[in-house]
Amino acid sequence: MENLEKLKKAFSESLEIPPEDINDALSYGNKSWDSVAHLALVASVETEFDIMLASDDVIDMSSFLKAKEILGKYGISF
């Protein structure tokens, strides 16, 4: 699966948003993305890409766009 699709899947499953509604502008506080969902999202991204996010990256992952930037640091490109 392409990395973009994988990331959309992680967002879609943890935030319960259809993949077609996920775009760069989607940010924390939108729709169902609250503090509880954030923990689920972090776990889901980690599982999908088999990585362990650093604490700084967990609290910086405030939008879909930002998530792509952060994953870049882990060698995952979009």
Added chain:
Amino acid sequence: MFWDFGNIDQNSTALIDDSTGEETSYGRLKSKCDKISGNIISDSKRLLFSFCDNSAQSIITYLAALRSGNAVFLANTRMDSDLKKSLIEIYKPEIIFSIDELPDILPEYSRHNDDDDFAFYLRKENHELVRLHPDLSVLLSTSGTTGSPKLVKLSYQNIQANAESIAEYLNIANDEKPITSLPMSYSFGLSVINSHLLMGAKILCSNKSMVMREFWNTFSQHNCTSFSGVPYNYQMLKRLKFDKMNLPSLRSMTQAGGRLSEEFIKYFYDTAVSKGIKFFVMYGQTEATARISYVPFERLSDKIGSIGIPIPNGEIKIISDKEEVTTPTVQGELVYYGKNVMMGYAENRLDLSLGNEMKGILHTGDLAFKDSEGFCYITGRMKRFIKLFGLRVNLDDVEKMLENRFNCAAACYGTDDSLKVLLHSNGIDISETAKRTIIETYKLHHSVISVKCVDSIPVTSSGKKDYRLLQEKE
């Protein structure tokens, strides 16, 4: 009373709003409240609804309600708009304040603006409304942003007494500066505000979330001294490697709202010791305004798993078969006695006219025992509810709702971090639809709910659903 701001230096800062940067001194706070009071005071006591967040404006509205002698229901502004509407229908508040614009759904109300351009809504017809009991000060929901119209009625004495007890055992002084990490519409969040205003401390009013960097930036920039959280906040903090976070101004942190596992308590205890700060494990209920007991930090290391000792001026008895249990380690119901025990519940406007029905005694529904030093340990619950994210979910309610909706037998059980549901749906798999219904009705995150369709639900020899067996199978 803490809303008089009596012996407090009027020039010292009370509120700092993190989104506007505005600082409000105690003197200025008084005059802001009294300006709002001018708009809402009348010859009889009135009911206010405040759909609030954690902005300074929301706190000012709350204090204005207290100072003007009106009663106020604090409800989260994020509450679903249908639920807002239904609560308004049931309780018929004379005045509604809302931090977010209310959609145009209120034909019985007219919209007004105060001098600061803050909108409020007045009920057009008031003469048929039931009068409120003079002691009534604050109404709170026990279920957060979800379902039930059942509210807890608190008196002026309740909120003052609990604020005094909390300020005493946490040793709050006027140099403290907590950040509002929990909603003020939640009893725990409100207790932080009340106890700090009582002591003339500064409050950093923030709507930011502990999972986002901005929260911690704000915390550090303003040199905040404490935060509060429910178990899931602490689970998240451990995930963020709280022990490695650099927060030089932090002096203490408090935890309540459900059981934090011993592993987590140990982690936060060790971290607190190494950072030279304090960590308070506490217990309470909205029915007791907020706080019932706490573990003194210096005893935490040998009392891990305990909910501690009663707060100052409160008393805890373990009652079994209507008799107090005085032998250590023998289990019974935890019954709390204190001036912070609510007046009673309300389910409609008429209930707001009633006086104190509890007489200072609260049967918590929790099963507990005391050790030889009087520290209490919760062992289970008499009523069937679990706490998800600090909010109470009544398992029998969920069960009833599902049985009515899907016309099949349901069994709900679980722990403080998961809700499990079995449906006996005659071979049709409705688990996804049922799960969706639970999520929508109770506003829960899907990750904590599991729904299974089964061929039969186990029953006990007396024919009742066998929850113990279900729980043990997990």
